[in-house]
Amino acid sequence: MRQFLIAGIAGLSLAGATTVAALVAWPIGSDPRKIEPEGDVQRGAYLARASGCVACHTNFEEGGAALAGGAPLNTDFGTFYPPNLTTDPDHGLGNWDVEQFAKAIRQGIAPDGTPYYPAFTYPFYANFSDQDIADLWAAFQTVAPVAESTPEHDVGFPFDQRWGLKLWRAAFFGAPETAPVDGKSAEWNRGRELVRGAAHCAACHTGRNLAGGRDPSAFFAGNDALPGGNKAPSILPATLAERGWTVDNLSYALQSGITPSGDVFGGSMGEVVQNGTRFLTQADLRAMATYLMEGEGLKESAVAALSTPQKTYD
Structure with missing residues (x-):
């Protein structure tokens, strides 16, 4: 019996080692195409x-x-x-x-x-x-x-x-949903591109699972476990409206850091404004605010967005 047990443990160890070796050797990504445009x-x-x-x-x-x-x-x-x-x-x-x-x-x-x-x-x-x-x-x-x-x-x-x-x-890891949506205004689509893409608002304002992946059921619903003990509130349209946010005062807050109550953003959001969004144009700030206030059925679309299987990117 002891011999069988030792053999079984050895077999499992070998299988585990083989699995790890396969993962280490597993290639990821793809070689990017040549970047041709001249940079601005x-x-x-x-x-x-x-x-x-x-x-x-x-x-x-x-x-x-x-x-x-x-x-x-x-x-x-x-x-x-x-x-x-x-x-x-x-x-x-x-x-x-x-x-x-x-x-x-x-x-x-x-x-x-x-x-x-x-x-x-x-x-x-x-x-x-x-x-x-x-x-x-x-x-x-x-x-x-x-x-x-x-x-x-x-x-x-x-x-x-x-x-x-x-x-x-x-x-x-899947590509974000940033492509224009038919039937929406150019302003709304520009806001979508920034909020879901470059500005990566969901990185802080979406809860995480135990593996550190964004939770599709909590998309934009807030996160109480940010690095350094910070918290990010819900930025779902209904929540924003309940708290007195409008397109005008939200775009202003993204530029100034001043909230509708006269308070200022603190913690991580204060840093975002100070070192990032305050440098954006009025048009882009308003586009982001328009997208966030109007929404697009975020809770429903998030499942598809965050469940996208990994693909090869250039």
Whole structure:
């Protein structure tokens, strides 16, 4: 009996090792097509603000240089450190090319082929066009190099096993729904593009499951477990209306940080406004507010949006 037990354990161990080896070898992503458009620095800088790049990758609390690495994100899975995005060749993007940049932004895969942790909000950027990528790349090329490294992520087992992220991607990584909707105004569609894409509002305002994936049943319904103990309220249309929000005062709040009651946004939302949305045009702020206030049956459409199986992105 003991021999059979030992043989059984050995067999299970071998099967487990084989499974892990297969996952480690499992290729992810695809080689991006050549980025042909010429980048527009100003448009790229604008998109970087809208996408939260400056807000996340700058450690304002420590007086850090812009994009030289952000403040730590303390989560249930460990502490993540947003990396250096300056043109420094050793610690930043100085040795990258635009195609590697495209793969990182749209697919969440580093130049060495390893997947990024989803603390990086790459799932929301999967639909960025080649022109978007070229513009962002042009803007990042103007950032002065800062020779500062960021700490390694402090993540315990089993979350420190990068191959496990391949399973996470298969379960939760799908392109966001940002395409225009027929019958809706250009303003509403522009708001949809920003809210669901670049501005990645659902990253904070949607609850998460135990695996860290967004919960389809809680889309835009708020999240009480943000990094650092912060909370994000519901931004569903009915909730916003009940709390006195309108298109006018919401667009103003996204620019100024001042709420209808005369209070100001604090915590994560305060940082979003201070380092991101206040730089957006009045037209884009109003578009975002219009989309959020009108909605589109978000609770129903979220199931399809967040259950999209993984696909190959360029």
